[in-house]
Amino acid sequence: MGIGKSRITPSIDVDDMLEKAEISHEIEAEKQDADKRLAEVREAKDALVKIHQDLQDAIKAERDAAMTLKAAVDSSDNVINDICNAIVKAERDTQFKATIKSEHLAQLQELLNQAVKAWKTVLENHHSEQMKMLTEHESNMRKLLRRNEGIWFSDFWMKVLMIFLFVYTVALGLVVYCVT
Structure with missing residues (x-):
């Protein structure tokens, strides 16, 4: 629909203008959203770069500590060897007198x-x-x-019981074997 003011000026299409305004408003909102996300991505990138730098510093510090510890271990090995050698020398050179x-x-x-x-x-x-x-x-x-x-068996009755149980078990085994 068009509104006509005069015949000299062309007619204005209001629906078209409203659609264009809505589209430009949506584009502007999407631009703002994209700008926010871009800012978040930049912040995340900066944080990652800082973390990466911190990790590199930590790795360097770890290497330095490892080298220091290795040097300390080598030094302690030398000290221990020197102490052992001194003890062996003292034992060899020292004579103890013992009297009872x-x-x-x-x-x-x-x-x-x-x-x-x-x-x-x-x-x-x-x-x-x-x-x-x-x-x-x-x-x-x-x-x-x-x-x-309580129950008490003498040695004789215990032997009788054991012999009876053995004979019973063998007989039962033979019966089962013969049946099958």
Whole structure:
């Protein structure tokens, strides 16, 4: 539709103008969005460049530390070797004089006697505790047998039971074998 003002001026198409205005508005909004994204990409790029530089600095520092540690290890190896050599030389060149006097032997014998006495008392205590436990166990077993609780087999009956179980198992095995 066109609005005509006069016959001399051409008619203006309002729908076309509105479409063009909307399109230019959309283009402007997309431009602003693209500019924002471009700014974000530039910021991210700058951050990545800074991180890359920091990583390179860290790698360089790590290399320097590794070289320093290697030098320290080499130096410590040299120091340890020198100390070992000094100890070996001192052991080789030093002569120790050792004398044992009869008083020292008497002291040693006294200490050994005391240790033997201490062990004898410990063993006697242990033996008495074991005997006490054994008498308690025997007493408990007598109580059980008096009340007819528990099972007790003599050697003879245990042998009879074992022979019976063996014969029973062999017979059962033969029956199964013959049936199949």
